[in-house]
Structures are given as C-alpha cells and as structure tokens.
Amino acid sequence: MPDPKILISIFAFVFGAVFASFAGVVAYRVPKGQSIVKPDSFCPACRTPIKAYDNIPILSWLILGGKCRNCHAKIGVFSLLCEIFGGLGFFSAYWMYGNTVEELPILIALLLTVFLFLVMAAIDFETHDIYNITLILFGVIALFVALWRIFAFGESPWSFVGGAALGFGFFGLVALVSKMLLKRDALGSGDIWLVGIGGLALGAFPLLLAILIATLTGSVIELAKIKLSKQDKESEIAFGPYLLLGMGVMAIYGNAILDFYWKVVL
Numbered sequence: 001m002p003d004p005k006i007l008i009s010i011f012a013f014v015f016g017a018v019f020a021s022f023a024g025v026v027a028y029r030v031p032k033g034q035s036i037v038k039p040d041s042f043c044p045a046c047r048t049p050i051k052a053y054d055n056i057p058i059l060s061w062l063i064l065g066g067k068c069r070n071c072h073a074k075i076g077v078f079s080l081l082c083e084i085f086g087g088l089g090f091f092s093a094y095w096m097y098g099n100t101v102e103e104l105p106i107l108i109a110l111l112l113t114v115f116l117f118l119v120m121a122a123i124d125f126e127t128h129d130i131y132n133i134t135l136i137l138f139g140v141i142a143l144f145v146a147l148w149r150i151f152a153f154g155e156s157p158w159s160f161v162g163g164a165a166l167g168f169g170f171f172g173l174v175a176l177v178s179k180m181l182l183k184r185d186a187l188g189s190g191d192i193w194l195v196g197i198g199g200l201a202l203g204a205f206p207l208l209l210a211i212l213i214a215t216l217t218g219s220v221i222e223l224a225k226i227k228l229s230k231q232d233k234e235s236e237i238a239f240g241p242y243l244l245l246g247m248g249v250m251a252i253y254g255n256a257i258l259d260f261y262w263k264v265v266l
Contacts, residue, residue: 005098012094013087017057019115020086024079027122030131045073057083078125082118085245089114092252102152109145110252116141117244120194124240130190135197142201159203167199167207168192191239198247206254207247214239214246 026036028044041050048070054060061080067073093110097103120134146160171192199207222237250257 005095008098009091009095012098013091014057016090016114017083017087019090020083020118021055021057023086023115023118024082024122027119027126031123031127031129043068043070043073046071058087078122082122086114086118089117089248089252096252096256105148105152106145109141109148113138113141113251114248117248121241121244124190124238124244128238130194130240135190135193138194139197139200142197145201155203159205160200162204163199163202163207164196165199166204168196170211171195191243194240194243198243202247202250202254206250206258209254209257210246210250211243212246213249214242217245218242 025041029036039049041055042048043050045068048068051069054064054069058080061075061083064075066075066077066080068075090111093107093114097107097110116134116137120130120138123134124130146157149155150157150160175189175192195207195211198210202210218237218239221242
C-alpha cells in the first residue's frame with residue numbers, strides 16, 4: 001500500500017496548482033477593478049469563456065501549447081510557472097510541515113503564504129506594483145508565524161526582531177544610496193516593506209539567504225532576457241517576484257538548508 005504521506009503530497013500538489021490558477025485570476029482582475037467571482041474564466045484577447053476541459057491547471061496550457069483554443073492568442077508562460085510553483089509550494093509545505101500537530105499552524109500559514117505570494121508576484125510582474133493590502137496580509141501571517149515559533153518551539157524572539165530590522169534597514173539603505181547615485185528609484189517602497197516583513201517571518205540569517213537566492217535568480221533570468229533581446233537594458237525590472245521566490249524557498253526549506261549549511265559547509 002502506498003505511503004499515505006506520498007498520496008496526500010500528490011493531492012497537495014494538485015490543490016496547489018488549482019489555487020495558483022485562481023491566484024492568476026485574482027492578479028489579472030483586481031488591478032482592473034473587476035470581480036474575482038464573475039464572470040467565469042475567459043480569454044483576455046477574444047473574451048471567449050474558457051471551457052472546463054481547457055481550464056485544467058498545467059495540463060491545459062501544455063495541451064494547447066500556451067494558446068487560446070478559440071483565437072490562438074498566446075497565454076504567457078508566467079501563468080504556467082505560477083501553477084507549477086503553486087503545486088510545488090503546497091507539496092513542499094505539506095512534506096516539510098505535515099508531520100506533527102505542533103507544526104499544523106505553520107503548515108496552514110505556509111499554504112496561505114504560497115497563495116498570497118503567487119498573487120503578489122503576478123501583480124508585480126504585470127504592473128510593477130505591490131498592493132498595500134497584500135503587504136498587510138503578509139504582515140499578519142508573518143507576525144503569527146514568528147509568535148508561534150517563539151512560544152511553541154522556544155525560538156529566540158531576537159532573531160525575528162533582527163530579521164525585520166535587517167530587512168527594513170538594509171533595503172532602505174540600498175534604496176537611499178541607489179537614488180543618490182542613479183538619481184532615480186532603484187527599489188520601490190513595496191520591496192522594502194516586503195523584505196522587512198519577510199525578515200520578521202524568517203529571522204535574520206534566513207532572510208540573508210532569501211535575498212541571495214532572489215539576487216542570483218533574478219540576475220540570471222534578467223541577463224538571459226537581455227541576451228535573448230526580450231528586454232532592454234534600461235527597462236524597469238520587477239524584483240518582487242524574485243524576492244518572493246527567495247523568501248518562499250526559505251520559509252519552507254529554511255530549516256533543512258540551515259541544517260545542511262551547519263553540518264556540511266562549516
């Protein structure tokens with residue numbers, strides 16, 4: 001008989017992909033002031049309603065080749081990536097924190113965070129903006145996670161306080177220096193709040209690793225886009241999705257990464 005945890009993990013992946021698909025709907029409609037409930041999903045190009053069999057996360061995009069069945073308009077690969085990351089996020093959260101009753105609140109918080117991060121990443125990717133309401137929701141989750149880890153697992157509160165101070169202070173300083181040297185805003189205020197809140201949820205050292213992951217990933221992808229002539233060197237870059245990726249990885253796999261670091265690297 002298959003391991004129940006493996007079966008539940010597979011279901012978690014499926015549900016994560018489904019919620020990621022809905023996150024895409026939220027991210028598309030909210031900036032336009034549209035309802036996230038009605039109408040049903042439709043093609044943004046031809047406005048044709050999408051049939052249920054063409055609205056299966058991941059599979060429908062692959063079967064249709066990333067195009068609308070009706071008008072053949074392209075559906076960006078970012079939509080596919082969101083659904084994949086949603087599935088992986090739910091799968092990973094359950095795999096790492098679906099073991100004990102004490103971890104259940106952390107698991108629920110992580111599932112909510114994955115969904116919220118997907119919405120924030122999609123909106124920032126399209127509009128280069130991070131909404132205050134999403135930062136407030138993230139702040140509530142981060143505060144809950146920090147308090148639970150302090151009182152339930154006996155972790156030091158100074159790590160989370162230091163993480164928040166590092167996030168706000170470091171990125172605030174980077175934004176200030178960048179504006180002085182470049183005469184323009186290199187980082188938005190949303191990015192500063194995002195990293196500051198992330199520091200509260202993760203702690204100081206995990207936040208540094210999250211920023212490292214975001215910087216390396218963002219550099220590779222953005223340089224590749226420039227090389228492929230898909231982006232001008234002077235065009236504005238949405239750094240939020242990379243920050244969200246780095247913090248998401250550390251939120252779920254942070255303990256495992258730190259254990260590996262202390263045992264193997266040092």
